Amino acid sequence: MLNQNHLLLLLGLAGFFISGAAQIDSTCPGGVGHLGTNYTIVGDRSNYTGFVWVRPSDDLYVVTCNPNCSSVAGYRATNDPSSILTIESVGNIDAGTWNIRNADETGAVGVCKLTVAQTPECTVSGDRDTDALDLDTALLLTVNVTDYYCSELTGLSLITGAVLETLKVNHNVSGVTSDVINKTVSINLSSLGDVRVRFTCDDTSYNLSCRGVQRLLKSPPQCNISSDSDTNALDLGTNLNLTLELRGYYCSQQAGFDLTTGSVTDVLLQNQTTNNITDTVQHHSFNVTSDRFGDVSVTFRCDNSNRTLSCGGVSKLTAATTTTTPGSTETSTNNSNSSMQTSSPSPSPSPSPSPSPSEGSTTPKSTTSTTESSPTDLTLGLAIVGLPVFICVLALIVIACILQRKRLKKIGK
Structure with missing residues (x-):
């Protein structure tokens, strides 16, 4: 059996660990401070009459409050029951578990663990046109990640569409670092879509939008346009029917098609969700007006991008040639x-007897x-x-x- 001294010792240790765990706030608030930014930590000074904030990397007293607060350059704190420490510009030296210590050094309270990070800049380039990719082919992407840092384990990943590709797994860096990594991606429906780089620092992840390649798109759809009328000789007011055959299109988000005739644009399909390579036939009718004359084109909308397709068949709407109407010519002839x-004078009458004086007049x-x-x-x-x-x-x-x-x-x- 435990004697009374052993029991008191165990109770004291339990109380110490419970008290310490209860006062450590792992969020700090937020847990991650970014290099060069302002960051605050809130801590309970307990019942200390005088206390100090202790930097974890070198045990430096950055702020001493007893009762007034004095601090070293780059730090300041308040003398309240919940003291607020402000780090004016976070550096890698600030990473670790911050403490509030009794000024007479008889005790310390753990406040929180601060992770220091810097999110990188990134550029992605490919060895071929990433707006016209064929399925079941390989694409080589080069990912250039510059100026990243994490005081804990860090990782880098590449996201293409719905596919996550690992670039670097949990590793430590001693300072701000840059990397150039090549990654071969197999092109399928799942890999089409937006391109992102994921930077992971400890338990926090950031999806970065990089310069260069923004998305992977399938090669453009094929299209053909036909008509029920001669589009090279259209009269105003004609009811024109166009048939559009659209083949082999896919969009990882929402697809749409627009038809432009002259200066008028009509929506053919909008916000369509596709699960596979798709074909469709669209019929579109309208009355011919003067603003319809001109080039005919089809635009494919997918993943926040627009592409004008090269279609076969009808490429232009042209007005019928204007000629002089027969009626005006006939009118001129009749008047003439x-x-x-x-x-013209009347035909001369045959000789007749001499007229009377009245007839002669x-x-x-x-x-x-x-x-x-x-x-x-x-x-x-x-x-x-x-x-x-x-x-x-x-x-x-x-x-x-x-x-x-x-x-x-x-x-x-």
């Missing part, structure tokens, strides 16, 4: 004939009437058919005058 008929009036109306007809003929018709009409008038004069001479005799 009318002018000619008005200006009528003839000059008829001649005068015909002569007065001819300028109007002449002007009309000139306006409609132009100079050639005018000359013809003038000649007919002269002939009519000669014939009329002869007729009058016969009557006078």
